[in-house]
Amino acid sequence: MPYSLLPTLLLQILVVGYTPGPANIYSLAMSLRHGRKQSMVMWLGLLAGFSIAVTLMAVLTHFIGMAFGQYVSYLKYLGAAYIVYLAYRILRSSKQGKKKQGDCTFLSGMLVQMTNAKMLLFDLTAFSTFVLPYSDCLVDLLEVSAWLLIAGPGGNLVWLLAGSYLRRFFTKYGRQVDVVSAIALVLCALYIVIY
Numbered sequence: 001m002p003y004s005l006l007p008t009l010l011l012q013i014l015v016v017g018y019t020p021g022p023a024n025i026y027s028l029a030m031s032l033r034h035g036r037k038q039s040m041v042m043w044l045g046l047l048a049g050f051s052i053a054v055t056l057m058a059v060l061t062h063f064i065g066m067a068f069g070q071y072v073s074y075l076k077y078l079g080a081a082y083i084v085y086l087a088y089r090i091l092r093s094s095k096q097g098k099k100k101q102g103d104c105t106f107l108s109g110m111l112v113q114m115t116n117a118k119m120l121l122f123d124l125t126a127f128s129t130f131v132l133p134y135s136d137c138l139v140d141l142l143e144v145s146a147w148l149l150i151a152g153p154g155g156n157l158v159w160l161l162a163g164s165y166l167r168r169f170f171t172k173y174g175r176q177v178d179v180v181s182a183i184a185l186v187l188c189a190l191y192i193v194i195y
Contacts, residue, residue, distance in 0.1 A: 001130045017151025021118045022083045022188045024159040029181040031163030034104045045109025050152035057123040058141035080189040082115040087185035
């Protein structure tokens with residue numbers, strides 16, 4: 001990637017990575033429910049899942065090139081189904097009124113990020129826009145992958161911290177926050193399936 005394109009890549013990272021999406025909303029909901037300490041364990045899962053997913057996308061893009069793009073569309077259905085499941089879990093745990101740790105684990109974070117169709121499609125778009133026109137070298141793809149870490153896990157961490165700071169305020173309105181979070185996740189899933 002020519003370094004003259006770096007500001008454009010960083011702008012896209014800011015727009016895509018820090019706007020509401022499945023992993024960002026999940027990070028917010030988990031930090032509101034479980035606090036910063038437990039949510040940080042889940043965030044490490046988000047980081048690991050994103051790192052695995054972006055590296056696999058870079059390797060697949062390298063070996064298969066743009067032909068891989070036609071298969072990415074099938075991943076969105078798996079991601080959308082998992083996002084709807086997360087919305088259900090948020091609503092269900094809100095009704096139970098208990099702090100269950102089962103939905104705020106390293107594994108749950110990893111699964112959220114590895115099935116996050118928004119980020120998978122963004123990764124593919126970044127590779128096809130910023131790397132493939134100039135190089136199909138795996139090292140170049142992995143370099144852009146490193147920059148994309150700012151988008152996924154970076155955005156998730158911002159939303160997680162925002163939730164932990166807003167936790168006291170939202171404790172009074174826990175059920176309403178869970179409903180809004182679940183609706184936002186379902187809307188994300190619908191958006192992924194439709195577009």
